[in-house]
Amino acid sequence: MRTTSICFIVLGLLLLTVSTKAADKGRKIVDFDSAWKFNLGDIPNAQDPAFNDSKWRNLNLPHDWSIEGEFSEKNPATVDGGALPGGIGWYRKSFNLPENEKSKSSDPIKGRGK
Numbered sequence: 001m002r003t004t005s006i007c008f009i010v011l012g013l014l015l016l017t018v019s020t021k022a023a024d025k026g027r028k029i030v031d032f033d034s035a036w037k038f039n040l041g042d043i044p045n046a047q048d049p050a051f052n053d054s055k056w057r058n059l060n061l062p063h064d065w066s067i068e069g070e071f072s073e074k075n076p077a078t079v080d081g082g083a084l085p086g087g088i089g090w091y092r093k094s095f096n097l098p099e100n101e102k103s104k105s106s107d108p109i110k111g112r113g114k
Contacts, residue, residue, distance in 0.1 A: 032061075032093065032095075033060055033061040033062070034060045034061075035058070035060070035093065036058070036059055036060065036061055036063070036091055036092065036093050037053045037056040037057065037058060037059075037090075037091070037092040037093070038056055038057045038058075038059050038063065038065065038089060038090065038091055038092075039053070039056045039057070039089065039090045040065055040087065040088075040089050041087065041088060041089070041090075042088040042090075043090060046090045046092070051092075053092050056090075056092070061091075063091075065089045066082075066084040066085055066086070066087075067084060069084060069085035070085065071083045071084065072085075
């Protein structure tokens with residue numbers, strides 16, 4: 001009985017591995033860390049793809065704008081939060097999707113923020 005259970009577990013793990021590999025077939029992972037635009041502060045309509053971000057700062061990720069600010073115990077984060085300033089910052093990236101990729105279903109683009 002125990003041998004049968006172990007065989008089913010091994011078979012299940014094998015099938016899981018094979019199905020995972022099949023799901024990844026044809027999947028393309030692209031490094032999105034370079035060529036981002038950044039603006040510190042909230043800007044109305046910045047989510048619009050046609051928004052003009054030409055005067056925004058160019059940078060690569062990872063990026064943490066709060067550590068560029070002044071450290072102060074009076075900042076909203078207080079000393080317990082590193083005494084860093086808080087606020088809103090916008091990140092934008094433009095890219096072209098090849099025509100042959102537009103009709104394919106794909107995973108949503110996932111950020112690296114934690």
